[in-house]
Amino acid sequence: MVTNAIPKSALARAATELIRDTESDMLFAHSVRVYLWAAMSGKRRGLRFDPELLYIAAMFHDLGLTPQYKDSQLRFEVDGANAARDFLRSHGIAEAEVDRVWLAIALHTTPGIPEHMHPEIALVQSGAGMDVAGRGFDDFTQAQREAVISAYPRGRTFGTRMIDTFYEGMAHRPASTFGTFNDDFLAFKDPTFERVDLCRVILSSKWEG
Template identity: 35%
Template sequence: MDFSLDLPTGPLADAVLSVVRSSETEPVANHSVRSFYFAQLIAAHEGCLTDAAYDRDLLFAATVLHDVGTGSLAMGEARFEVEGADLAADLLRQHDVPEADVDRVWEAIALHASPGIAERRGVLCYLTREGVGADFGRNAEIVAPWEQRIHAAHPRLDMARSLVDAIVERAARSDAAAPRYSLGGELLRERRADGMTGLERAAAACPWGE
């Protein structure tokens, strides 16, 4: 298939990138953009591009904003996925995105760390989770032909450590941000227990390296 590093353009896309690049660490922001590229590649591989529910602009918003709840705009008052989904929804509303589409993006972000649920909530939720997962090495064979170009444009920069640091810092701010068995809650407990989390160990084994 043809593949391009071109990103969506326009006021909303520009705002999405601006928010991510100004509020997240560079490694996390790069991870978010790579997740969009990988989600597109998976969509093409699985025939989703012709699905009536596929929307490239909404996929861009959901994947690139999926970790905005780990950035400086997040207060640590709820799970980072939910807080990020709320921040993304506010941004989309500022750009007059229809409420039904706002809700789809909210759901995709809120569920991106919920295996077994996101995959059953429609194309946008599924592709958002799959794009994020591919950046951790899941379904690597699908995206491998293009990963060097993607990583050259948006390098990893010890992404997993930066991401876990951000999630844990916000999870430590309130009980609501770290409920038992949530990703944030478990990463916080693992980091406090031995300084290293399972997510970081898994990332170390990722075919893309760190």
């Protein structure tokens, strides 16, 4: 049963309670699914990872999109990473492990880098990519997909709701999306949004004066 794959430690239970009380039902279920996809992927690929740390990273990875960060100007990924760091430190977790979780969350929307790092870091990104955009969909059997979705339903409108959640979590801090694909959410939802063009930034810098 897929729910048996979720860590049962006191730390994992505390994280579950915190995230359930903070995130919407949609984001909570998404976060659990991210862990399940990530853990299955890690086992299939023969990676050695700490299930508890992977679970914490998955549960906190989208926390920065919640209303409690409505005044933050940091990237939402950094807000979630900082919250996970505080949580882990409060439970006496070693700094090396705290750093791995911080990086897993902070880099989960950064393509091309996490997959070359520690398994927990690589797997959070792959789990999120699977759940949001279906990346690696065919790497899972139909039975695996059905088991996860049955335990933690995704719903037919998940894509639209997730785009709305990204937009609501970042509309107040558009500058934080520069250099990431997060500006796609702002451009999709707000026709007046203007992306920063790095070429123009370079050519208009004082070096070019």
